Amino acid sequence: MSTPLLTPAPPLTPLRRAATAGVLAVAVAVTVLVAAVHLTQGTSSIGALDLLGLALGGEDQEAARVLVASRLPRLLAGVAVGVALGVAGALLQSIARNPMAAPDTLAVSSGAYLAVVAAAAFGLVLPLPMSGGLAFLGGLAAAGLVLALSAGGRTGTTRLILAGSAAALAFSALTNLLMILFEEETAGLFAWGSGALTHTDLTAVTQLGPVIALVLLAAMLAGPRLDILGLGDDTASVLGVNVRRLRLWATLLAVLASAAAVTVAGPIGFVGLCAPVVVRSLPASSLGLRRHRVLLPLSALAGVLIVLCADIALRAALGGQAGVEVPPGVMTTVFGAAAMVWLARRHRDAGPARRPPSVRTVAGRSRGGFAILLTLCAALSAGAIVLGMLGGDTWLLTGDLANWLQGRTGRALTYVLDQRYPRVLAAVLAGAALAVAGTAVQAVCRNPLAEPGVLGVTAGAGVGAITLLTVAPLAGIWLMSAAAGAGALAAFALVYGLSWRGGLSSDRLVLVGVAVQAAATSITVLIIVRSDPWNTAKALTWLSGSTYGRVPAQLVPVALALLVAVPLLAWLRRDLDLLALDEDAPRVLGVPLEPVRLAALGGAVLLTATAVSAVGVVGFVGLVAPHAARALAGAAHARVLPLAALLGALLVSLADTLGRTVIAPAQVPAGLVTALIGTPYFVWLLWRSRATQDS
Known part of the structure; x- marks a missing residue:
C-alpha cells in the first residue's frame, strides 16, 4: 500500500x-x-x-x-x-x-x-x-x-x-x-x-x-x-x-x-x-x-x-x-x-x-450509434432550454414563447421572457464550460474523481470575483470576468507550482488543490464578513451559484472561452487519451508531456473562470458530466468532449429551472441543486469503485 x-x-x-x-x-x-x-x-x-x-x-x-x-x-x-x-x-x-x-x-x-x-x-x-x-x-x-x-x-x-x-x-x-x-x-x-x-x-x-x-x-x-x-x-x-x-x-x-x-x-x-x-x-x-x-x-x-x-x-x-x-x-x-x-x-x-474501475460502456459503439446518442443529448438540452424559458414563478405556454420569438407578445410577457433568456443561456453555457473543464482536469490528473473545484480553480475565481464585488460593486462584466480569471489563474499557478517536485504527481496535484480550495474559501469568507457581515443572503447566493439577474453581456465571456478552449482541447484529444492512460505511454510516443498538461489545464482555467464570473460557484458539474459521458460513449476524448458539454449544459439548465420553480417565488441557487444532484452520483461512484477493488 x-x-x-x-x-x-x-x-x-x-x-x-x-x-x-x-x-x-x-x-x-x-x-x-x-x-x-x-x-x-x-x-x-x-x-x-x-x-x-x-x-x-x-x-x-x-x-x-x-x-x-x-x-x-x-x-x-x-x-x-x-x-x-x-x-x-x-x-x-x-x-x-x-x-x-x-x-x-x-x-x-x-x-x-x-x-x-x-x-x-x-x-x-x-x-x-x-x-x-x-x-x-x-x-x-x-x-x-x-x-x-x-x-x-x-x-x-x-x-x-x-x-x-x-x-x-x-x-x-x-x-x-x-x-x-x-x-x-x-x-x-x-x-x-x-x-x-x-x-x-x-x-x-x-x-x-x-x-x-x-x-x-x-x-x-x-x-x-x-x-x-x-x-x-x-x-x-x-x-x-x-x-x-x-x-x-x-x-x-x-x-x-x-x-x-x-x-x-x-x-x-x-x-x-x-x-x-x-x-x-x-x-x-x-x-x-x-x-x-x-x-x-x-x-x-x-x-x-x-x-x-x-x-x-x-x-x-x-x-x-x-x-x-x-x-x-x-x-x-x-x-x-x-x-x-x-x-x-x-x-x-x-x-x-x-485507478478507479472503468465504467461500463457499450462496447464498440459505432459512429452511427454515437451520432444518435449525441443527437439525443442535443435534443434533451434543447428541451431543457425550452423548459427553462417556460418555467418559473409564472408558467408560460409554448405558444407564448413562439410569439415572443416573433415579437408578438404583450408588454408583460415580453418583460418576463426578456428576463429569463439570459438566465437560461447563462446556465447552458456555464454548464458546458464546467463540463469541458472537468474533462480536461480528469485527463491530466488521470482521476475521474477530480474536477476544477478540487484543484482550487473554482474557489480562486470566486475570490477574484468577490474581491471585485466588494471593492467596486458596480464593476462591468468584462472587469468581473478579468477578476475571476486572475483569481483562477493565481490559484492554478499556486497549485501547479506547489505540486511540482521533480515532476508532477497527479495525486499530489489533487491534494494540494484541495488545500488551496479550502484556503481560498476561507479568504472569501473573510472578505464577505469584513465588508458586509450582515448581507449573508447575497454572499451565499453568489457562493452557491445563481443565474439571478443575469444580463446578455455576461454571456459573452463564457461563449468566447468556449470558442477558444473547446477547439484547443479537441486538437489535443489524442494526447489527452494518452495522458489518461499512465505516465509512460505519452513519453514513449513522443507527446510533450508538460506543454500538453499546461495547455489542457490552461483551457480548463479559462473555462472555469468565465463560468464563475457568469453564474458564481457551481460544483460537481465538472465531475458528473465527464464521467457520465465516458459511461455512455467510452474513453476517447473525441467523443467525451462534445457529449460532456451537452450533459453539463443539460444538468445546470435543469438545476436552474428546478431551483426557480420548486419553491417559487423563492429561489434555490443552481449550484446548490447541482451539488445535491451530484453528491449521490459521486457517492455511488466511490462505493462502486471500492466494491470493485475489494473484490
Whole structure:
C-alpha cells in the first residue's frame, strides 16, 4: 500500500521518559504564556498591566468586568476547542493510519454544523447539551459515510480526501440552502460557520468542557491498544486487540469531541489536522512522542496553541474589533491548508483512487450509434432550454414563447421572457464550460474523481470575483470576468507550482488543490464578513451559484472561452487519451508531456473562470458530466468532449429551472441543486469503485 502509514511507537527508555516529560513541560509553559498574551487582547483599553494589577490583588472593577464577561470566556472557549479538535484529529489519524484524516477532511465538522443549522432553521431552541447531542449525530453520520466510502481511509489519501470533500460539499450545500431559505432564523450563523470564539459567559465551556475532558481521558486509557493498532490490523488481532471494536469506540470519541467543539464555537477548520501533524513533526523516535498517552495530550496542547495563536494573529493584524467580526477559523484553515500542502509534498499516494474501475460502456459503439446518442443529448438540452424559458414563478405556454420569438407578445410577457433568456443561456453555457473543464482536469490528473473545484480553480475565481464585488460593486462584466480569471489563474499557478517536485504527481496535484480550495474559501469568507457581515443572503447566493439577474453581456465571456478552449482541447484529444492512460505511454510516443498538461489545464482555467464570473460557484458539474459521458460513449476524448458539454449544459439548465420553480417565488441557487444532484452520483461512484477493488 502506498499510503504513508503512521509509524508505530518505539519502546520507552528512562532517557526517553525524561525527554518526553521535558517536552510536555515546555508545551504547557508555552501554552500558559500564549494564554496570558491572549487575555491582553480585546476591543477595550484594558491592557496587560491592568490585568497584572488585578492578578496581584488590585480592585479595578472595569478590568474585572472585562476579564470575566469577555476575555476569560473567549480564552476558555479557545482552550476547549483546541483540546477537542487536537484529540479528535489524533484519534482519526491513528484509526485510519492516514496523516490527512481529520474532522474536516472526514466532513465531521460539516455534518455537525448542518445539524445545528437545521435545528435553528426549523425554530428548535434546544438547551446546550441537546444541541451538542444533535451535532454529535450529524458528525457521526458524516464520519461513517466518509470512512465507509474510503474503506476506513486505508485505501489511499487521495480517496479519503475526495470522499471527505464531496461529503463536505453536499453538507455545505444543504446548510447554505437552509440559511438562504430561513435567513431570519439562521441570522449570524454564516460567520459562525467558520468558527467563532465570541462568548459572553462560561455556560458553553462549563457544560461541554467536562465532556471534552472525559474524551481525552478515555482516549488515553485506550492509548496502549492504539499503539498496538499502529502495528497493523493482523498484528493487533494476534496480540489480542479487537480491531473493529477499538476503531468504533475511537471514532465515537473523535466525533464526540468534534461535536463538542462545533457546539462551543462552530466548525473551526483544520485544527484537527494541524495539531497531530505538529506533534508528529517533532523528533518522535527519540522522544517517544508516538505513544498515544503522550501523543494525545501533546496534540491537545498543540490544538490550543493553534487556536489561540490564530486568534492573536487575527486581532493583531486587523485590530481588536476583528475578533468580534472575523471568525478565527479563517486563520486556522489557512494554517491547515499550509500543513496539508506540506504533507502532500512529503507523501506520494499512488493508491487505488488513481485507478478507479472503468465504467461500463457499450462496447464498440459505432459512429452511427454515437451520432444518435449525441443527437439525443442535443435534443434533451434543447428541451431543457425550452423548459427553462417556460418555467418559473409564472408558467408560460409554448405558444407564448413562439410569439415572443416573433415579437408578438404583450408588454408583460415580453418583460418576463426578456428576463429569463439570459438566465437560461447563462446556465447552458456555464454548464458546458464546467463540463469541458472537468474533462480536461480528469485527463491530466488521470482521476475521474477530480474536477476544477478540487484543484482550487473554482474557489480562486470566486475570490477574484468577490474581491471585485466588494471593492467596486458596480464593476462591468468584462472587469468581473478579468477578476475571476486572475483569481483562477493565481490559484492554478499556486497549485501547479506547489505540486511540482521533480515532476508532477497527479495525486499530489489533487491534494494540494484541495488545500488551496479550502484556503481560498476561507479568504472569501473573510472578505464577505469584513465588508458586509450582515448581507449573508447575497454572499451565499453568489457562493452557491445563481443565474439571478443575469444580463446578455455576461454571456459573452463564457461563449468566447468556449470558442477558444473547446477547439484547443479537441486538437489535443489524442494526447489527452494518452495522458489518461499512465505516465509512460505519452513519453514513449513522443507527446510533450508538460506543454500538453499546461495547455489542457490552461483551457480548463479559462473555462472555469468565465463560468464563475457568469453564474458564481457551481460544483460537481465538472465531475458528473465527464464521467457520465465516458459511461455512455467510452474513453476517447473525441467523443467525451462534445457529449460532456451537452450533459453539463443539460444538468445546470435543469438545476436552474428546478431551483426557480420548486419553491417559487423563492429561489434555490443552481449550484446548490447541482451539488445535491451530484453528491449521490459521486457517492455511488466511490462505493462502486471500492466494491470493485475489494473484490
